[in-house]
Amino acid sequence: MTGNTAFVFESDSGARTFMEVIVERTKAFLAEEGAxxxxxxxxxxxxxxxxxxxxxxxxxxxxxxxxxVLAFSFDRELIDRLFEQYSLGIEIPxxxxxxxxxxxAGDMINIVVGNVLARFQQPGIAFKISTPLIINEAKSISxxxxxxxxxxxxxxxxxxxxxxCVTPGELYNKHFKREKVL
Amino acid sequence: MKALRVLIVDDSKITVKRLSDMVKNAGHNVVxxxxxxxxxxxxxEKCKPDIVTMDITMPDMDGLxxxxxxxxxxxxxxxxxxxxxxxxxxxxxxIEAGAKxxxxxxxxxxxxxxxxxxxxxxxxxxxx
Numbered sequence: 300m301t302g303n304t305a306f307v308f309e310s311d312s313g314a315r316t317f318m319e320v321i322v323e324r325t326k327a328f329l330a331e332e333g334a335x336x337x338x339x340x341x342x343x344x345x346x347x348x349x350x351x352x353x354x355x356x357x358x359x360x361x362x363x364x365x366x367x368v369l370a371f372s373f374d375r376e377l378i379d380r381l382f383e384q385y386s387l388g389i390e391i392p393x394x395x396x397x398x399x400x401x402x403x404a405g406d407m408i409n410i411v412v413g414n415v416l417a418r419f420q421q422p423g424i425a426f427k428i429s430t431p432l433i434i435n436e437a438k439s440i441s442x443x444x445x446x447x448x449x450x451x452x453x454x455x456x457x458x459x460x461x462x463x464c465v466t467p468g469e470l471y472n473k474h475f476k477r478e479k480v481l
Numbered sequence: 482m483k484a485l486r487v488l489i490v491d492d493s494k495i496t497v498k499r500l501s502d503m504v505k506n507a508g509h510n511v512v513x514x515x516x517x518x519x520x521x522x523x524x525x526e527k528c529k530p531d532i533v534t535m536d537i538t539m540p541d542m543d544g545l546x547x548x549x550x551x552x553x554x555x556x557x558x559x560x561x562x563x564x565x566x567x568x569x570x571x572x573x574x575x576i577e578a579g580a581k582x583x584x585x586x587x588x589x590x591x592x593x594x595x596x597x598x599x600x601x602x603x604x605x606x607x608x609x
Contacts, residue, residue, distance in 0.1 A: 328587070332587055385495065385499075389498045399494065402495040413566040413586070425568065426568055
């Protein structure tokens with residue numbers, strides 16, 4: 300709590316509820332925009348000391364006074380399938396295809412997160428969403444002290460994706476920015 | 482309804498392509514596109530479109546600031562905000578910046594056509 304205002308991301312229950320809603324919207328997006336059926340999902344705390352990223356990951360921050368980092372990490376097959384459907388009927392030059400696949404991942408996280416914010420709005424508090432950042436390699440990010448990871452795995456007919464939520468996000472912002480430069 | 486001349490502003494190139502496709506299929510013309518707020522100001526000056534579709538979340542200069550600058554340059558500028566952001570406060574911010582319409586992502590082609598045409602009929606025809 301900060302003064303009389305409860306920020307969604309400050310409590311475990313707030314962050315968990317946020318994750319649940321994000322996962323539901325993610326599954327709907329995959330179905331509506333990618334024609335990809337979901338097979339199963341699981342949400343929980345991440346017990347390990349590191350966050351394992353798949354071959355393509357889109358990351359953004361959401362802030363309502365407290366800050367949260369969200370990451371959508373895709374199996375290559377899944378993001379390729381989503382891209383194929385998302386770009387259906389659009390001419391994409393072959394040498395620019397990878398950039399458009401990345402933008403598909405960025406669009407997805409931006410739309411999913413933006414769409415659910417109305418569910419958590421409080422008078423006088425405007426959420427801020429950053430533009431997405433894309434990480435293009437499988438890697439492991441170590442856990443900082445005092446941060447909490449939430450994770451959800453969504454299994455689909457075209458591979459799986461992880462949804463990660465990290466609170467507080469301030470520590471990870473610096474880390475992800477450094478990763479991009481390297 | 483005449484064929485509208487539309488300027489599309491969005492930092493996502495795939496969104497620009499998808500929107501361009503929908504605008505053309507709706508019977509209107511995409512006169513230019515811009516992937517940043519700064520480019521949008523330049524393209525607006527060059528093309529003088531009937532209506533602008535404007536993404537809110539963009540790096541450097543966001544859609545709200547770009548809209549304010551466009552309206553400073555031309556008070557008759559018609560802007561429809563395009564965003565994933567569903568929060569009421571964001572709608573209010575868009576109206577305060579001078580936007581005349583608001584459309585939530587992901588886009589629906591039918592809804593896009595309705596919002597563009599209604600916005601132009603309500604605010605644009607008197608300036609034509």
